[in-house]
Amino acid sequence: MDSNPISKKNARNESMFGFVLLLTLWATHVSAATLAPLSYDMLNGNGQASGGAFNYWDKFYTGTGNTTQDNAPLSGGLGDLTDGFTTNENWFNVENTDGTGPYVGWLFLNPTITFHFAAVATYTQINVHVDDSVDTGVYAPASITVSDGNATTFPVTDPGNGAAPFWVNLNVSPLGLSGNTLFITLNRNRNWVFADEVQFLGTSTPTTVSEPSSTSATVPEPSSVTLFVLGMLGITFGPLLSKKSHRFNAIDAATFGMLGGRDQDGETIIKYLAAHFGK
Secondary structure (H helix, E strand, O other), X not given: OOOOHHHHHHHHHHHHHHHHHHHHHHHHHHOOEEOOOOEEEEEOOXXXXXXXXXXXXXXXXXXXXXXXXXXXXXXXXXXXHHOOOOOOOOHHHHOOOOOOOOOEEEEOOOOEEEEEEEEEEEEEEEEEEEOOEHHHOEOOOOEXXXXXXXXXXEEOOOOOOOOOOEEEEEEOHHHOOEEEEEXXXXXXXXXXXXXXXXXXXXXXXXXXXXEEOOOOOEEEOOOHHHHHHHHHHHHHHHHXXXXXXXXXXXXXXXXXXXXXXXXXXXXXXXXXXXXXXXX
């Protein structure tokens, strides 16, 4: 029996360090990240056929639909609203008759853009970059409606008095938005509304990864939550249960808890605990 108080103190400190380290890694693992849409559907922008000076189309949209026709239905693709490019210039400095400018502009419409994602996600923030040039008849939206089936409308405050493009940042965490489809509606202030980018922050639901077993069936890997719980149990009770001089290594615990449930020797969780803590 180990009666050395220093040894016991070190074991407790090691357990606490391992717990904090694993908790930190877990928090990082589940923190909000940028969620890239798989596709979006909407009506194409308007242009000269509707009385515009230029054509404000989603010209390089990758899905189906006529990208050179005002208000043509577009579906199944990506384009200007998700290409990662925004401009600090007003529309009249960057748009053209070819419809290849960065903005998509709609006239006399409150356009709804339906975004599709590859996996179910929980959304925490939505950012929309809009033009604002009131002297030329292009206003920032009066409000933006977001919906996963339950709609919420956010009023938009113009920070520049109608002089320059800006980001509308919507904190949607309290709404509990979730799913793999979101609807964004730009509620126009006057005749025209222009946007060139929409961003999403949140967390995707982890997918189950399977590997072949000795039979034709597949055995799913332990979930991240399970591994996290097992890692904490090992860190907390390992030094107390061990009958060996070997001390539980906090870094190993965090590693097998976060990186797939195996230590560096390829041991399964059960074998790992048996080898390091004894029976």
